[in-house]
Amino acid sequence: MINFDDLNGFDNLDDLNEELEKRTNAHNNAPIDAFEGLTPVQMGQLENFPNDESPLVLKELPEEELQSCALLVQIRFLMDKMKGGKELKLTKTGALPTKVVKEIYGLGCLKNRWIEDGLTKLSKESDAAEISITRILLEISSLARKKNGKLSLTKKGEKTADDGNSILREILTVLFYKFNWGYFDGHESEDIGQVFPAFSLFLIKKYGSTKRSSYFYAEKYFKAFPQLQEEQDSSFRCYSLRTFERYFRFMGFVDVDKEEIVGPVDIRKTAFFDKLFSLE
Known part of the structure; x- marks a missing residue:
C-alpha cells in the first residue's frame, strides 16, 4: 500500500505531485508476494496476455x-x-x-x-x-x-x-x-479461472516441472484473487476443473492424472507448454 500519511508537509503543489508520482511508480514496480513476485505493472500486462509487453511470452513454433x-x-x-x-x-x-x-x-x-x-x-x-x-x-x-x-x-x-x-x-x-469458462459446468461463479488465466499459465511455468496437485495452484490463485473465492472446497474444485481438467488440457499445456471423480488432480506441464511460453 502507498503511504500518504506524511504528505501534509508539502507546500508546493508541483513537489507534492512529483512525490505522489514517485511513490506510485515505486508501488507499481515493487514485487508483491501474493502475485508470486510479480509487480502490479506486470500483473496488468498479464491481464491483456498475449501481448508484446508481458513477462510471459507466447512464442512461435514449427508446424510439427x-x-x-x-x-x-x-x-x-x-x-x-x-x-x-x-x-x-x-x-x-x-x-x-x-x-x-x-x-x-x-x-x-x-x-x-x-x-x-x-x-x-x-x-x-x-x-x-x-x-x-x-x-x-x-x-x-x-x-x-x-x-x-x-x-x-x-x-x-x-x-x-x-x-x-x-x-x-x-x-x-x-x-x-470471449468464451465463458463456466459453459460446461454447474458452478455458480463465472469468474473463477477466467479472471487472469495468464496468471495460471505463469504459475505452471514456474512450478509445473514437478507433478503437483491442482489444489497447490488453486491456493496460489486465490491468494492473488481472494475476492473470487467462495466456499473453499467448491472454489478449488471449480478452478481445478476449468483450468486444468478442461481448458489447459485441451490446449496441450498440462498432463493430467485423475484417479477420483471428485477432488484434485495431479498435473505437470508438457514439453509443448515449455516450448510455447517463455518468461522474460
Whole structure:
C-alpha cells in the first residue's frame, strides 16, 4: 500500500505531485508476494496476455510442434473442410453433424472419460465437451462465421488457414476473453479461472516441472484473487476443473492424472507448454 500519511508537509503543489508520482511508480514496480513476485505493472500486462509487453511470452513454433496442441489440431481439421469457400452445414440446433463429430473424435487428440469408459456413446456434439468447444471457439473467433445454419471461413480464416501460429494466438485469445469458462459446468461463479488465466499459465511455468496437485495452484490463485473465492472446497474444485481438467488440457499445456471423480488432480506441464511460453 502507498503511504500518504506524511504528505501534509508539502507546500508546493508541483513537489507534492512529483512525490505522489514517485511513490506510485515505486508501488507499481515493487514485487508483491501474493502475485508470486510479480509487480502490479506486470500483473496488468498479464491481464491483456498475449501481448508484446508481458513477462510471459507466447512464442512461435514449427508446424510439427504445433501438433501437440490438441484443440488446435481439431480446429484446423474443421477449417480444412471449409477452405476455398466451402461451407459446413450445421444441425438445426447449430451443432456439428454426427459424421463430423465422429471424425474429430477419431483424430484421437482429445478423449472423453465417459465415452472411453463406455458410460456414454458418442452420437452428437453435446456428448463430448472436447468436441463442442472446438466448434464454439472457431465460431466466435474472427476466423469463421455462421450464416443460415452454415459455418464458413472469413477472409482472415482463409488467409491464415495454413498458419498454425496465427490460429493458435487467435484461439487462445478467444478462449481467454470471449468464451465463458463456466459453459460446461454447474458452478455458480463465472469468474473463477477466467479472471487472469495468464496468471495460471505463469504459475505452471514456474512450478509445473514437478507433478503437483491442482489444489497447490488453486491456493496460489486465490491468494492473488481472494475476492473470487467462495466456499473453499467448491472454489478449488471449480478452478481445478476449468483450468486444468478442461481448458489447459485441451490446449496441450498440462498432463493430467485423475484417479477420483471428485477432488484434485495431479498435473505437470508438457514439453509443448515449455516450448510455447517463455518468461522474460
